[in-house]
Amino acid sequence: MRLPRLHPAAWPAWLLLSAAAQAHSPYLKPNTFSAEPERKHVTVEASFAEGGLRPDVAMKSESFHLIGPDGRRQPLTPAAVLKDASYLEVPLLAEGTYLVSSGVRKGRVAKAVLRQGQVHFTEGRDETQPGDLPIEVQSLTRADVYLSRGRPSAVDYSTEGLEIYPVTPPQDIYAGETVTVRVRENRQPLAGQTLTVIPDGQQYAAHKPAEQHYSSDAAGQVRFTPASAGLYLLQVRVRQPAPGNPSLWLSHTATLTLEVLPQP
Template sequence: MKTMLASAALLAGLGLSGLAHAHSPYMLPSTFDVSDRKVVTVQGSFTESFFTPEVVMKSDTYAVVGPDGVRKALTPTYLRELALVEAPIETAGTYRITTGQRAGRVGKATLVNGEWEFLEPGKAPAGAEVVDMQSITTADVYVTRGAPSTGALAPVGKGLEFQAITHPSDITTGQPAKFVVLYDGKPVAGQEVTLTAGGDRYADVKAAPVTVKSDAQGRFELKPERSGVYQVQARYRVAPAAAGQPGQSHTYSLTFESLR
């Protein structure tokens, strides 16, 4: 189940993301085309303005997935506003640099019109069933050395994620980029997905985030209208699996570059 969080302050405190008004997660590489190097540096952070880091994104599961599909752990360096990882780029192909699934804080939530909403402390509606809800955040980015490859694009099959149909290194300005939204490896129908452009600080007219919904097969399309770097994000909430267990609020984000 999906819904917007009620409080920006709660979002930031939980390590969750609010699409336009609270801190959202992202991974940003020093470059997307790594053909001329053997290592790429990637920052992980939460922000309200892409891509200006504000809150460091800590994770025990930072990793790089190589063109062969093999996953290798990365050791982050934590600063106050961001985390930095260096991923080795040893062979040609596409690499996924990821935070992995990182568990955030646990808040209180309740069902409102069939959707889970987080509650501000001490403000549960009278008679409402209140459950614990834990945030789970995953942020990914793809970089390519030489010709794009597909080994690193394989879905993890756990939690919320996007399966790229259009290769992330082949996204072209003004053309549709196609994805499938998955939860535990299965397509999610009717899922809201929001695309946000970076670099608005210097724009004469700021581009508003664009929200689309996945179809019955979990497919959705995005069309970047100008060249630049973008963050695309979704959130999916599930009820507790059993009494005494917390529910889960999954946030997934992908950063990509669009070129003409």
């Protein structure tokens, strides 16, 4: 199902949090992942896409930010906000690796019920069953990407919230080689979470590869091997009750855009 071109804040809450929202994923895509030493900025596209990384609905956030090689956090303001995408001009003042993030974006609150430990959305529909516990669900989304200027540097920055952390250095990922990432929240590993790997650029492929799903191990880690070079979007969703408020659940979605290089 294709959604109308509205900003996600205007979509019905049940739709944002249902299977349809799974198709529209937040992403950040730079015009280069590895800038030459003399290049002092990178342009990053911020949008929601259905399937591949083709802009469909502009991403808006008050928390766009950059963390540089020195670990300092710097807010970012879009240079342009169009209907389909926002564009960030990211300054690269020193050599090394940078984290660009949308920050945590709050969505709408949806009506739902807790049924046998699982969240079922009910807003706009009458599907309640005996034993259902009424709850509300707050949508929270975050998109990340790592990029470098010149020689890459370590990337274990001080971050908060749900994220997909690249254990394999993000500028050293090659087709046919194992990639390791860690699902973590407030820098603590999350086990048993489903990570979805979505290959980009498949709209013209005769045989489109299916999305791959993996479960994080006890250390929060997922290992996968990309078959071909290109861009990949990694996504994880974690739903849990809000601290101190069992009637409110938080639905966190985090994505990470990776560039997989061809074998040299």
